[in-house]
Amino acid sequence: MNPDAPPVVALRDVRYVYPSGDVAALDGVTLEIQRGQVLAVAGQNGSGKTTLTKLLNGLLQPTNGSVAVLGRDTAGRRVQELARHVGYVFQNPNHQLFARSVAEELAFGPRNLGIDEAEVAARVAEVADAFGLTGHLGAHPYHLGFPIRKLVSIASVVTMRPSIMVLDEPTTGQDHRTAGAITRLLFGLRGAGITVVCVSHDMELVVAVADRLVVMRTGRVVADATPREVLADAATLSATRLRPPQITRLSMALSAGMEGPAALTVQELLRDVRASGLDRVGGSG
Amino acid sequence: MGALGPSIEHVRGASWLHSANPIVKLAWLVGTVVFALATYHPVPLLVASIVGLAACVSAGIGGAVGRVLLIFAPLAASILVIQTLAPASCAAPCAAPVALGPFDLFPGGMTHGLSLAARILAVEVVSLGVLMTTHPSDLFAALARMRVPYLLNFMVSMTLQLVPILQREVANVLAAQRSRGMRSSGFGSVIPAFVPVFAGAFERVQQLSISLESRAFGSSGRRTSFRRIGFGPMDVVLASLGLVAGAAGVVAGIVLWNADRTAGTTLPPLLVVAVFVVAAIVFLGVIAAGIRAVLQA
Amino acid sequence: MGDQPIISVANLTVTYAGAERPAIDGIDLEVNAGEYVGIMGLNGAGKTTLGLCLNGVVPHALPAEVSGALLVAGIDPRTRSIHDNARVVGIVFDNPEFQLSQMTVVEEVAFGLENLGVEPAEMPARIAEALALVGLEGVDERSPFALSGGQQQRLALASVLVMRPTVLFLDEPTSNLDPIGKADILAIADRLHSDEGMTVIVADHEVESLAEHADRIVVLDAGHVVMNGLPAQVLARVDELGALGLRVPQVTEFAHALRPDAQELPVTVPGALVWLEAR
Numbered sequence: 001m002n003p004d005a006p007p008v009v010a011l012r013d014v015r016y017v018y019p020s021g022d023v024a025a026l027d028g029v030t031l032e033i034q035r036g037q038v039l040a041v042a043g044q045n046g047s048g049k050t051t052l053t054k055l056l057n058g059l060l061q062p063t064n065g066s067v068a069v070l071g072r073d074t075a076g077r078r079v080q081e082l083a084r085h086v087g088y089v090f091q092n093p094n095h096q097l098f099a100r101s102v103a104e105e106l107a108f109g110p111r112n113l114g115i116d117e118a119e120v121a122a123r124v125a126e127v128a129d130a131f132g133l134t135g136h137l138g139a140h141p142y143h144l145g146f147p148i149r150k151l152v153s154i155a156s157v158v159t160m161r162p163s164i165m166v167l168d169e170p171t172t173g174q175d176h177r178t179a180g181a182i183t184r185l186l187f188g189l190r191g192a193g194i195t196v197v198c199v200s201h202d203m204e205l206v207v208a209v210a211d212r213l214v215v216m217r218t219g220r221v222v223a224d225a226t227p228r229e230v231l232a233d234a235a236t237l238s239a240t241r242l243r244p245p246q247i248t249r250l251s252m253a254l255s256a257g258m259e260g261p262a263a264l265t266v267q268e269l270l271r272d273v274r275a276s277g278l279d280r281v282g283g284s285g
Numbered sequence: 286m287g288a289l290g291p292s293i294e295h296v297r298g299a300s301w302l303h304s305a306n307p308i309v310k311l312a313w314l315v316g317t318v319v320f321a322l323a324t325y326h327p328v329p330l331l332v333a334s335i336v337g338l339a340a341c342v343s344a345g346i347g348g349a350v351g352r353v354l355l356i357f358a359p360l361a362a363s364i365l366v367i368q369t370l371a372p373a374s375c376a377a378p379c380a381a382p383v384a385l386g387p388f389d390l391f392p393g394g395m396t397h398g399l400s401l402a403a404r405i406l407a408v409e410v411v412s413l414g415v416l417m418t419t420h421p422s423d424l425f426a427a428l429a430r431m432r433v434p435y436l437l438n439f440m441v442s443m444t445l446q447l448v449p450i451l452q453r454e455v456a457n458v459l460a461a462q463r464s465r466g467m468r469s470s471g472f473g474s475v476i477p478a479f480v481p482v483f484a485g486a487f488e489r490v491q492q493l494s495i496s497l498e499s500r501a502f503g504s505s506g507r508r509t510s511f512r513r514i515g516f517g518p519m520d521v522v523l524a525s526l527g528l529v530a531g532a533a534g535v536v537a538g539i540v541l542w543n544a545d546r547t548a549g550t551t552l553p554p555l556l557v558v559a560v561f562v563v564a565a566i567v568f569l570g571v572i573a574a575g576i577r578a579v580l581q582a
Numbered sequence: 583m584g585d586q587p588i589i590s591v592a593n594l595t596v597t598y599a600g601a602e603r604p605a606i607d608g609i610d611l612e613v614n615a616g617e618y619v620g621i622m623g624l625n626g627a628g629k630t631t632l633g634l635c636l637n638g639v640v641p642h643a644l645p646a647e648v649s650g651a652l653l654v655a656g657i658d659p660r661t662r663s664i665h666d667n668a669r670v671v672g673i674v675f676d677n678p679e680f681q682l683s684q685m686t687v688v689e690e691v692a693f694g695l696e697n698l699g700v701e702p703a704e705m706p707a708r709i710a711e712a713l714a715l716v717g718l719e720g721v722d723e724r725s726p727f728a729l730s731g732g733q734q735q736r737l738a739l740a741s742v743l744v745m746r747p748t749v750l751f752l753d754e755p756t757s758n759l760d761p762i763g764k765a766d767i768l769a770i771a772d773r774l775h776s777d778e779g780m781t782v783i784v785a786d787h788e789v790e791s792l793a794e795h796a797d798r799i800v801v802l803d804a805g806h807v808v809m810n811g812l813p814a815q816v817l818a819r820v821d822e823l824g825a826l827g828l829r830v831p832q833v834t835e836f837a838h839a840l841r842p843d844a845q846e847l848p849v850t851v852p853g854a855l856v857w858l859e860a861r
Contacts, residue, residue, distance in 0.1 A: 092457075095481055096465070108477070246831055495639055496681040499639055500742065502693070503697075507699040509701065
């Protein structure tokens with residue numbers, strides 16, 4: 001990542017008030033996202049995190065302040081135009097799925113962008129392969145189980161090849177196996193150099209995949225740092241009201257005997273514990 | 286519901302109208318509707334509207350009602366304009382037209398237009414007065430008290446709840462599909478817009494029905510009701526008054542004001558011109574706004 | 583509390599009409615009165631079907647072939663109406679909004695009582711009690727659809743609790759909720775179990791919470807019971823559960839890496855601290 005490169009997304013003092021309300025859903029947010037970053041946005045419902053992401057693809061326009069995507073202001077630009085650059089995966093796959101087959105579903109996005117049929121077919125095959133959906137291409141999306149529908153909804157946005165992907169709660173409501181598949185997919189996106197913005201309250205996902213964690217509360221950013229700096233620090237945690245992963249809580253409880261910041265994953269705690277000799281009594285280490 | 290403009294929702298309050306028995310209110314509403322449909326003469330209709338409006342104002346919902354009526358204004362204007370220029374029905378032969386530049390304004394047509402508009406206005410004002418001061422649950426409880434079958438009540442109330450929910454779902458689906466580059470209009474957007482909504486609605490209804498069954502819904506045996514609407518002697522009197530007033534109005538309407546459509550009221554030419562000009566301005570303004578909105582979409 | 587289990591299931595097999603394979607395939611299970619049982623399993627493992635068998639929705643409302651023995655509070659739910667079963671078993675489902683249908687919060691809670699033919703005079707007190715149990719106060723006249731997801735789920739729970747069931751089955755109650763909503767609903771379930779003595783069965787993916795509160799964990803896979811025992815023992819089988827696509831609490835995974843042969847492992851943070859010290 002080139003720190004001198006211009007940010008792919010820049011929000012400047014953005015305020016957003018819903019037409020029907022008098023409460024500001026966003027109240028002065030300034031944020032920059034660099035190319036290739038994986039940014040997680042967390043916060044309770046009503047904190048403004050979803051509102052924030054809807055500004056990125058033009059679904060909402062800021063009431064005050066400005067939003068720039070790939071260097072250009074989003075003001076006056078239509079969602080369909082920004083969709084070329086910003087892919088948005090909604091939380092509920094049922095809001096997207098309409099086609100008679102998974103293949104049609106995957107082709108919908110690129111076709112809307114005017115990509116020619118040969119290229120569309122190539123992208124569908126490639127993405128289906130990456131998502132393990134090749135065997136389901138002919139199936140009707142509603143005949144597939146919820147976990148697969150979720151993968152289809154993500155894949156159907158990936159085929160549009162946006163340089164920025166926004167995902168709203170990708171692992172919520174998923175069982176462990178599918179959550180794992182989605183986590184691996186996010187790694188894949190990051191590996192392909194795509195900038196990822198992921199709204200999630202799944203702290204294990206955040207810890208596994210995100211470079212940066214932004215926490216929102218009542219329309220403002222209350223924390224913006226690496227997951228480790230946010231989740232492993234008691235002071236920040238109380239400000240954000242997030243609950244760190246269980247292993248981090250164990251790590252913090254053990255911190256008396258160990259050096260360094262709290263562990264964020266099981267592997268990290270194992271490493272810390274072995275290094276400090278806390279595991280020494282009995283058993284194989 | 287706010288998305289469609291000012292809402293026709295229950296406005297909280299403690300006025301006499303709010304606390305009136307819902308069955309009584311419904312009876313007055315029925316009386317008004319019957320009266321309005323049977324009356325041709327605009328003056329009694331306008332009087333009824335003014336009385337209704339006064340009741341709304343005294344109940345504290347004058348502002349809310351006024352906002353909804355504003356939406357009605359373009360409709361009234363268009364009725365007046367069209368009827369004055371090309372009357373559908375008037376005293377035959379239509380009373381001599383008043384000339385306004387290249388246009389011929391027919392006073393008889395304007396009377397007809399006023400009559401139509403006043404009819405709509407009277408029914409609207411009283412309907413709003415009832416709907417805005419009565420909690421939907423009380424309305425349904427009132428219907429139940431009048432022995433409307435529970436299932437019907439439930440279906441109607443469920444449908445009313447589903448409308449804003451489905452509106453929200455349509456908005457969500459449209460947002461999702463636009464985010465995948467779908468064009469907003471044209472045939473290609475219908476299926477991607479509506480299939481997900483129907484599928485979602487179907488799933489919702491399936492799960493809801495299991496949840497309802499699990500709470501013993503639809504089972505045989507006695508069903509009791511939590512919300513009860515009293516209907517004492519005073520309420521009976523007041524409700525009957527409403528129905529009687531409506532009936533009397535119908536009789537008067539037919540006898541006094543309807544009997545001879547050929548009579549009609551002759552409006553003074555100046556009044557005709559004035560009303561026409563105002564109505565035309567409103568009418569054209571609405572058309573202009575409509576064209577602008579279409580061009581910008 | 584008698585010595586008969588409140589729920590006993592023997593060789594239960596359920597095949598939905600038109601389905602190729604059974605949703606539940608010969609399961610045996612017993613739940614004692616006042617127990618808190620956690621059920622784990624992937625989507626499609628049979629968790630929901632099990633719940634719906636307990637209150638008779640399967641097969642009365644959802645046609646299915648049901649064979650085997652099933653007793654809830656001494657009676658086979660198949661032999662009586664859903665109406666009567668609803669007095670014994672209450673079920674809360676995963677999507678809060680899909681369980682709501684009334685115009686106001688109080689009416690939603692009253693709904694079950696109306697269906698049961700309870701006297702109107704009794705209703706206000708029972709409704710207030712149910713709303714207090716779930717901590718939903720001050721929203722009586724609001725529309726259920728204007729509440730937050732967490733509030734809606736608590737309302738759904740209240741509308742079930744008001745019927746005073748003996749057994750409460752929560753079918754993935756947290757999957758559509760944010761962390762605060764999740765914590766609230768599971769805390770209420772725990773309170774109902776410990777303070778009110780209800781028999782609580784929770785099928786969920788929040789394994790850390792299940793591990794903390796459940797007396798017992800049952801693991802379902804493709805309609806079979808594959809594990810049934812104390813949380814510390816069931817969750818210690820980390821690799822087997824992983825092969826089934828299920829996760830264990832992080833502290834358990836951690837402890838397993840330190841002692842792969844252990845038959846029992848800690849499942850909570852305090853438990854892990856004790857476990858580490860004891861070694």
